[in-house]
Amino acid sequence: MVGHSPPPFFKRGPAPLAKLVFFLVLSLALLVSDLKLRYLDAFRQGLSVLAYPLQMAAATPADFVRNASDYFASLVRLQIENKELKSKQLKEGERLLRLEQLEQENRHLRTLLEARERQPVKSTVAEIMYTAKDPFSRKVILDKGAQAGIEAGQAVVDDAGVVGQITRVFPMQSELTLLTDKDQAIPVMVVRSGLRAVLFGSGDGLMELRYLAANADVQPGDKIVT
Structure with missing residues (x-):
């Protein structure tokens, strides 16, 4: 090696x-x-x-x-x-x-x-319950009747003035016919001229002054009271 x-x-x-x-x-x-x-x-x-x-x-x-x-x-x-x-x-x-x-x-x-x-004057507060069933009239049903002292012919007013008249009375309810009903009328006076007339309901929500003389002193915008 x-x-x-x-x-x-x-x-x-x-x-x-x-x-x-x-x-x-x-x-x-x-x-x-x-x-x-x-x-x-x-x-x-x-x-x-x-x-x-x-x-x-x-x-x-x-x-x-x-x-x-x-x-x-x-x-x-x-x-x-x-x-x-x-x-x-x-x-x-x-x-x-x-x-x-x-x-x-x-x-x-x-x-x-x-x-x-x-x-x-004595008054009773009532509330509208519903509209009457007759489609050709302007009527509503109130929640107060004879038991509350309501009588037919009484006037119904709200905060703005006259609304209508009680036409039928039931024990617990009453029927109010509005001034705009075609069968309703109310005496009124034109404030500006003092002219007295009758205001009629037309049935369509409006009212009309009827049977006026041709020269009656009535103008658009006149205020009418009852």
Whole structure:
């Protein structure tokens, strides 16, 4: 075996422990040098530029899922808020409508009370229940009758003036024929001229001054009282 030494490639190098110590010392030296001299900053920046597209590509699916989740969550939240706002708006609308109705009713009642104070005669407050079934007449049914002292022929007024006349009386109800009925008439006076006449119902919601002389002093806009 003399003269057969191993080739240079297979020659043993330094011991593993020596290699470990060497590389540890080299690493510490590079770290200390980088901390003081910052000579690896440009290298790191170059690596970050090269790695940026890969980072974006890796983060895109997660960002898409997160954004989609946020979008649908926001959409559901907006739908819920919109539904709540609509419900609240409906409730507020109903409340305002009730308040308006109460205000109108209060104004009407105050007007009736003032009219009652102006008229020192005995009166009974009644409410219209429904319209009479006869389509060719102008009649309504009141919720007060003979038990409340209602009698046929009595006049019925509201806050604006005469409404009509009681034509039939029942124990608990009574029939009111309005002035606009074709069979109703009432004596009136033209305020401006003092002319006295009779006002007749026409049956279609209007009234007419009939049997006037050709030279009667009546003009459009005249106020007529009874």
